[in-house]
Amino acid sequence: MDLFIQLTLTGLTNGAILALAALGFVLIYKSSDVINFAQGEFLLIGAYVLFSMMVQFHLPWTIGLVITMIVAVAIGVLVERLVLRPLIGEPIISVIMATIGLSSLLRAIVSTIWGNQPRAFPPFIPSKPVHILGATVGADRLWAIGIAILMLVLFNLFFTRSKEGIAMRAVADDQQAAMSMGISVKRIFAWAWSIAAVTAAIGGALVANIVGVGPELAGFGLRVFPVVILGGLDSIPGAIIGGLIIGLLEAYVGGYIGMGLNQVISFIVLIVILMVRPYGLFGQEIIERV
Amino acid sequence: MVSGIFHTSYKSDMALRRTPAQKIRLGLFILFILVFPFFASRYTLTLANQVAIATIGAIGLNILTGYTGQISLGQGGFMAVGAYTAGLLTVRLGMPWWASIIIASLVTAGVGALFGIPSLRLKGLYLAIATLAAQEIILWVVTHWKALTGGVEALVVPDPTLFGIRINSEFNFYWLAWALVGITALATVNLFRTHYGRAFIAIRDQDIAAEVMGINLFRYKLLSFALSSFFVGLSGALIAHYRSIVTWERFTIDVSVLYLAMIIIGGLGSVSGSLFGATFMTLLPALLNNLGRSLRGVFPQITSIMPFIQQATFGLVIILFLILEPEGIKKLWEDVKDYFRLWPFSY
Secondary structure, X not given: OHHHHHHHHHHHHHHHHXXXXXXXXXXXXXXXXXOOOOHHHHHHHHHHHHHHHHHOOOOOHHHHHHHHHHHHHHHHHHHHHXXXXXXXXXXXXXXXXXXXXXXXXXXXXXXXXXXXXXXXXXXXXXXXXXXXXXXXXXXXXXHHHHHHHHHHHHHHHHHHHOHHHHHHHHHHHOHHHHHHOOOOHHHHHHHHHHHHHHHHHHHHHHHHHHHOEOHXXXXXXXXXXXXXXXXXXXXXXXXXXXXXXXXXXXXHHHHHHOOOOHHHHHHHHHHHHHHHOOOOOOOOOOOOOO | OOOOOOOOOHHHHHOOOOOHHHHHHHHHHHHHHHHHHHHOOHHHHHHHHHHHHHHHHHHHHHHXXXXXXXXXXXXXXXXXXXXXXXXXXXXXXXXXXXXXXXXXXXHHHHHHHHHOHHHHOOOHHHHHHHHHHHHHHHHHHHHHOHHHHOOOOOEEOOOOEEOXXXXXXHHHHHHHHHXXXXXXXXXXXXXXXXXXXXXXHHHHHOHHHHHHOOOOHHHHHHHHHHHHHHHHHHHHHHHHHHHOEEOHHHHOHHHHHHHHHHHHHHOOOXXXXXXXXXXXXXXXXXXXXXXXXXXXXXXXXXXHHHHHHHHHHXXXXXXXXXXXXXXXXXXXXXXXXXXXXXXXXXX
16 A cells, blocks of 8 residues: 555656646647647756756755746747747648757757756755655655646636636637737747746756756656647646646556556557547547548 | 750650750769769768668658658657667578568568558647657667567677678678669659559648548558658668667667658658758768867867757757758759759749
């Protein structure tokens, strides 16, 4: 039973962080129809910027976090303006390749500035062990789950209650109708990319807090795909639930079955989902008309 | 200036090279390929061999993505299948290299068809993600099936022998590689003169209309995956015999991305585009290396950040080409040819 609770908590932590990264991904897809292969690199940038703020500039983590978010917003806006704006209307393979190229570029920039050796990250969340239901888990993991859940609740409120959030959902639904209502679609795109960058940055900071900083953080980006396909590419609750499910699945498979299968189980699930229900649990079915 | 091309027989209309200018250009190119190795240094020969192997892989990927419109991120995995199969057949079963290369290509074709089954239900982005998953699964199997592949250890493959000559130098391998490039290119160009090729193109352009016209989508998509994977497997098998050491690190998702970049930058849906793209993406890191070496006096730390510069340039080149010339180098070449063909009215 101990192992089960241990695995559940580990799975929920990873799942919550995956959900954060997936949330940004779904946001971008919902509002601008772009698949962002560079989401993992946004995580990376968030982690490294916070690292340099805390280690190289000796700032307290609160200020460092605020600066990280500002940098993330700036990068989101820059990417949207310089890379995605010219590619509106191009076939999907061009957009996919552009974000893949972007991910290469961002990873190279991060490695140039900070080198590519893994670094120890000064934890700003205490990691003393906490006992829950007979299992021991570091407090930092619990904090990570808590922060991720808080962010997801905030985003839900943002999208249902605030004007900008509702405008974003309108643009995601029908760009032309939103434009005719007076919503500036360009501004919404910038918003979407900024929020996606910010959520990824916070997710990256949380991950770095637990495992340290290194270029392999970008591997998170690949694992986002099973999450968003499971949940549905254009569904925000789907991203959250999909993230938690994939996190738990990897933890259980790793703990109970082992054999390194946990690395590949999410991709096997991905193929199964794609064959059985390509639009995921909560996604909208696209009907193609000729 | 040419004012039109007038054919008087079906044979000349359907020929691969229809005008004297085209024939002369092809002749010059073949001459260059034949004469090049006698004047080239060992380093340039190495580059030429790498370009040859990349071209075969790029042509294979172009059949699938450029001509049939099925986006595939599984290139690295399929090359791994080809390389490991060829290597294992040569090493464990002692087969002659030409047999293991052919069988490896056929095996890869089978694997490709297997992973093409999702294409029945998926298109565009979803298919790309499914092939991404296939890539990761194949690589996981390669690294974890220790009994078969040796896991993460390298597999050592002996040099091939052709007509008694050991192919263990760049010069000798050059002829084998470029002969195979010629065969691949000829096969592909002729494929798209048959009804199979036309079916592939129809599937890319408007697959629902193609199905309405009687093209069995599933069968032709699987055929496209199989044919494409045959050439990709051939390219992987060549790598096994060229490098003599097969490791899984050569076949990661970065390789898939590299080949997609090759065909997009070179030109989707064309054999010459594959050649342009393969040449460009293979020569680019070499060029940057040389540039870095010559600048070492001025910027001493440039050698340590050179891999990052290469990676950044890779990403930047992809983005720039997509924004500025989405149809690739082939379009640039066509523009140059048109300029001279229509001169002085080339506006």
